Amino acid sequence: MTTTDTSTDRRPDGTHPDRGVADIGPGATADSLPAGEPGGAVAGAIETSTTVASHLHPGGSFEVDDHPVPTGREEVWRFTPVKRLRPMFEPVPTDDSAVEHQVTLPQGVVQGVLAPGQAPRGTVLVPADRPAAIASAQAGEALHLQVPAEHVATEPIRITVTGRAADRRSNAHYVVEAGAHSEATVVLHHQGSAQHNANLEVVVGDGARLTVISVQDWDADALHTGQHEARVGRDASYQHIAVSFGGDVVRLQSNVSYAGPGGRAELLGLYFVDGGQHIEHRLFVDHNTPKSESNVDYRGALQGAGAHAVWIGDVLIRKAAEGIDTYESNRNLVLTDGCRADSVPNLEIETGEIAGAGHASTTGRFDDEQLFYLRSRGIDETEARRLVVHGFFADIIRRIGVDEVEELLLAAVERELEITVGVPAAPTA
Amino acid sequence: MATLEIKDLHVQVETESGPKAILNGVDLTIRSGETHAIMGPNGSGKSTLAYSIAGHPKYQVTSGSVTLDGQDLLEMTVDERARAGLFLAMQYPVEVPGVSVANFLRTAKTAMDGEAPKIRTWVKDVTTAMEKMQLDSSFVQRSVNEGFSGGEKKRAEIAQLELLNPKFAVLDETDSGLDIDALRVVSDGVNRFTGQGDRGVLLITHYTRILRYIKPDFVHVFVRGKVAEQGGPELADRLEAEGYDRYLHESTGA
Known part of the structure; x- marks a missing residue:
């Protein structure tokens, strides 16, 4: 078990040959993307941010070849078991029998498809790594879900992805567009087993309120890579909740940038990592507009030999992003020996004119004082641990607001606890 | 009729410079219906006694015994x-984030009784206990002790005492940090508990103030990890007038 805390650092000029994509204005089209050179017409849409970028997020590329097969020594891959993830680096087409998609739409939400390069596909999400580039290139038609402007969806949009075999590959791309002042919730539920490589591209219109809940409820042998990329409109509110329980290796990126001032993003996560499992969440909030807000809160519990959680929380505050407020937090609860939690919050700050910026990372075992207090009221050790773990996750679960997901979560926590409490507790005197 | 009996109790804690003895042979017998006050200067081992009886893992019992009706508590x-019937009201009640008071109380009551309390009467019991301790009913929805003021934490401890109704209660400096109104509310709660006639209380305190509201049957003066003197309520009056200096000088001279 280790805890890491890296401080800010960036290269002096911040430029990168591949970049020019993080700066496109809201009106840009997919066609203009690959050509975006630093200082070019597109990059110039937000002039203050053209010369400075995140050293951790140099911008992406749609070209698979621009992303070499990772060796595991690269900064962004150094925590990942690249050998186990190897199949996801192969640019192979989708096996049609790999996963089954089931889409349930509430009234008023429109379903369509987008060909590669057909806007808004590609206007927000530019692949940040090799699997994302492969997903983009191999996905063919993307599922396109549109919430019309000012429409309030009363039921969640449900996308259920059911994997059919652990050795079958699927590449997918989903585009969710929430029109101005609309309100909707998307539940992206993964189950079964597959090698699932999928991108989610989210456009949150001005004043819209959108929640995306991605549930990784995979069987134990699934591989899952994905890039979830959102652009948050003026005064809009975006909530992304990652819930990861299953899978052999899960590596998800949840990224946010803003299309105008006053946008708010809340990135929440909850994970339970069992022995031998690798669950990795990578967050990147690009504060590229003034008065934008972000709040990141990820909590996980680990148990069993070889359980490995990785959380990378990067926040970039660009020069233009005056008056922003950001806070990110990651907390790990280590239930047994033999687990490893890597937790790395990073802040890159280009302007001091901000309302607030902070981060916190904690990794620890059960609090003996809490257990003592509960047990001194007659509650046995198993039940006391259950209460503490429920309590640890309660804040996140409470904010989900979708009954079926909350129930699923509580059941999953319960299931995981049964494993832990089956193991004799660490000796207490 | 129940008895909590502490015999020749020796307790140590691990410190950086090795084990350190804190209790050096404590003898105390508390019968149901009795209230015993334990008074003593800071660092005399009063809280260690409370935590050792309750079984906190930090404290190692090296010799002696603690029994409740002949059952070996240790x-x-x-x-x-x-x-088995023991309750410890803590000096610093622990915050348990994300666990609501309602859930905590129900779980504790279920554990104590071996069955879940009847919903209708239980909700009423909880509401009544909260009201008696002048805690707003919204407290049951809050996380255990989280964001409570010092006084609210102590009042919540006594609300638990009333709801769980153990045979013996050890109150560890429940009075410290309370203003006079809160002290009265807390004392009333303890008096309701002892008023049942068959409950025992070990009241640990640094100050004599609370003894104006809770009348002890016995007073024990605790110095350097053991009982230095014992007597009736009049001993508390004497302590109020003279303080602990006499005992400290005696023991340094010894």
Whole structure:
């Protein structure tokens, strides 16, 4: 078990040959993307941010070849078991029998498809790594879900992805567009087993309120890579909740940038990592507009030999992003020996004119004082641990607001606890 | 009729410079219906006694015994001791984030009784206990002790005492940090508990102030990890007038 805390650092000029994509204005089209050179017409849409970028997020590329097969020594891959993830680096087409998609739409939400390069596909999400580039290139038609402007969806949009075999590959791309002042919730539920490589591209219109809940409820042998990329409109509110329980290796990126001032993003996560499992969440909030807000809160519990959680929380505050407020937090609860939690919050700050910026990372075992207090009221050790773990996750679960997901979560926590409490507790005197 | 009996109790804690003895042979017998006050200067081992009886893992009993009706408490886990009839009101009640007071109380009551309390009467019991301790009914929805003021934490401890109604209660400096109104509310709660006639209380305090509201049957003066003197309520009056200096000088001279 280790805890890491890296401080800010960036290269002096911040430029990168591949970049020019993080700066496109809201009106840009997919066609203009690959050509975006630093200082070019597109990059110039937000002039203050053209010369400075995140050293951790140099911008992406749609070209698979621009992303070499990772060796595991690269900064962004150094925590990942690249050998186990190897199949996801192969640019192979989708096996049609790999996963089954089931889409349930509430009234008023429109379903369509987008060909590669057909806007808004590609206007927000530019692949940040090799699997994302492969997903983009191999996905063919993307599922396109549109919430019309000012429409309030009363039921969640449900996308259920059911994997059919652990050795079958699927590449997918989903585009969710929430029109101005609309309100909707998307539940992206993964189950079964597959090698699932999928991108989610989210456009949150001005004043819209959108929640995306991605549930990784995979069987134990699934591989899952994905890039979830959102652009948050003026005064809009975006909530992304990652819930990861299953899978052999899960590596998800949840990224946010803003299309105008006053946008708010809340990135929440909850994970339970069992022995031998690798669950990795990578967050990147690009504060590229003034008065934008972000709040990141990820909590996980680990148990069993070889359980490995990785959380990378990067926040970039660009020069233009005056008056922003950001806070990110990651907390790990280590239930047994033999687990490893890597937790790395990073802040890159280009302007001091901000309302607030902070981060916190904690990794620890059960609090003996809490257990003592509960047990001194007659509650046995198993039940006391259950209460503490429920309590640890309660804040996140409470904010989900979708009954079926909350129930699923509580059941999953319960299931995981049964494993832990089956193991004799660490000796207490 | 129940008896909590502490015999020749020796307790140590691990420190950076090795084990350190804190209790050096404590003898105390508390019968149901009795209230014993334990008074003493800071660092005399009063809280160590409370935590050792309750089974906190930090404290190692090196010799002696603690029995409740002849049952060996020291052989029991923390929760077994509680279920045997022991309650510890803590000086610094612990915050348990994300666990609501309502859930905590119901779980504790279920553990104590071996069955879930009847919903209708239980909700009423909880509401009544909260009201008696002048805690707003919204407290049951809050996380255990989280964001409570010092006084609210102490009042919540006594609300638990009333709801769980153990045979013996150890109150560890429940009065410290309370203003006079809160002290009265807390004392009334303890008096309702002892008023049942068959409950025992070990009241640990640094100050004599609370003894104006809770009348002890016995007063024990605790100095350097053991009972230095014992007597009736009049001993508390004497302590109020003279302080602990006399005992400290005696023991340094010894």
